[in-house]
Amino acid sequence: MPSCKSISLISATVMYRQESNRCMPITPIKLEFCLNPSLLPWRLLMIAAELTAPGQLTVADVPAPILNTSDSVLVRVRAVGICGSDVHNYVHGGIGARKVVYPFIPGHEASGEVLAVGRAVKGMGQGTRVMIEPAMHCGHCDQCVDGHFNTCRRIQFLSSAGELQGCMCEQVVVPAHNCFRIPDSVSFEAAAFAEPLSIAIYSVQQSIPLSAETPVVILGAGPIGLSTLLAAKHAGAQRIYVTDRIPERLAMAATLGACWTGNPDKIDIVADILVKESLGIPVVFECCGQQDAIDQGIRLLKPRGKLVITGIPEGSRITMNIDLMRRNELNIYNVRRQNQCVEPAIEMISRGAIDVSPLITHRFSLAASRQAFDTVARYADGVVKAMVMC
Ligand SMILES: [Zn+2]
Ligand SMILES: [Zn+2]
Known part of the structure; x- marks a missing residue:
């Protein structure tokens, strides 16, 4: 009988093979090979952070992924940011109805170096520095045909519960078209940050045309809120109001260009902002997933204003003041990650149009990834953005 360790190795191997090629059968010969861990050459193992239960994360040796499709690449991961969704999965064991199946590797804001490429891959090779776009769309459904890749009906997303394992490990195999080349001048951690920045850029694209005269409110100054501040500024906004409960985050928002910051635990942020903007706010970005913030956003908006919701609430339901929304003909827009904004994000970072480096406040080794998660x-x-350097 195989030992327990052998069994976990088998399941992990099957998992990886499913990730890289869902159609590829596991042959009996390969299973036999995996049954005895002592037969595994050392190079087939790698270190990975794994969620093992709500609030539990271990760093363990797991089988390295195998490059077994011609259009994929094997990437040596160098930097992985911890996203709010990773923290939801870590603390609560899932988001809304989506529950994590353990063991589960978190992390989808990743960059690294290509170690090997499949036969059909052109334009990149060993040593190419890449940022990994974590969303894999089918390319065939009605959403994909219409160009709405982020709402693909068969989307597979790295480190999304029920979909794919994540990148907080030494190596991953991903489709080549999910890898975006990064210039040498862009650090691995900045490249990894292109993923959350792409969400902010997309949020701003979905809002309204911004100019120096457009007042903007951002509720929540975490990585997405602060990235939205940078993206809104880049789009032309200058009157940007930012709220958060954490003083360090408000200080950073002010440094990054907010014209006003406020802590809802200390002041009536709605009243204070409306003193300065008596007609109300045309666009509010909700970036913290809190009921209070949704309520504040609805009260801040001017008639026909737009509430852009990027934050992820803890539960499946929130409430909204339909009376105010109806009377003021308010628009609510839910942002689902991003669509085709990764390349613009990398481009803005690489030409210095947006500097994400102040947002990367903490760095941890892969071995210390539990500490990284607890800090976040x-x-x-x-902490704003914690990076795990693999
Ligand atoms: Zn994320
Ligand atoms: Zn699709």
Whole structure:
């Protein structure tokens, strides 16, 4: 009988093979090979952070992924950012109705170096520095045909519960077209940050045309809120109001260009902002997933204003003041990650139009990834974006 360790190795191997090619059968010969871990050459193992239960993360040796499709690449991961969704999966074991199946590798904001490419891959090879776009769309459904790749009906997303394992490990195999080349001048951590920045760029695209005269409110100054500040500024906004409960985040928002910051625990942020903007706000970005913030956003908006919701609430339901929304003909727009904004994000970072480096406040080794998650989950030590350097 195989030992427990052998069984976990088999399941992990099957998992990886499913990730890289869902149609590829596991042959009995390969299973036999995996049954005895002592037969595994050392190079087939890698270190990975794995969620094992709500609130539990271990760093373990797992089988390295196998490059077994001609259009994929094997990437040596170098930097992975911790996203709010990763923290939801870590703390609560899922988001809304989506539950994590353990063990589960988190992380989808990743960059690294190509180690090997499939036969059909052109334009990149060993050593190419890449940012990994974590969303894999089918390309055939009605959403994909219409260009709405982020709402693809068969989307597979790295580190999304029920979909694909994540990148917080040494190596991943991903389709070549999910890898975007990054110039040498862009650090791995900045390239990894292109993923959350792409969401902010997309949020701003979905809002309204912004100019120096457009007042903008951003509720929540975490990585997405602060990225939205940078993206809104880049799009022309200058009167940007930012709220958060954490003083360090408000200080950073002010440094990055907010004209006003406020803490809803200390002041009536709606009243204070409306003193300065008596007609109300045409666009509010909700970037923290809190019921309070949704309520504040609806009260801040001017008639026909737009509430752009990017934050992820803890549960499946929130409430909204339909009376105010109806009377003021308010628009609510839910942002689902991003669509085709990764390349613009990399381009803005690489030409210096947007500097994400102040937002990367903490760095941890892969071995310390549990500490990284705890720091982010507790909003400790002024953390904005924590990077795990693999
Ligand atoms: Zn994310
Ligand atoms: Zn599709």
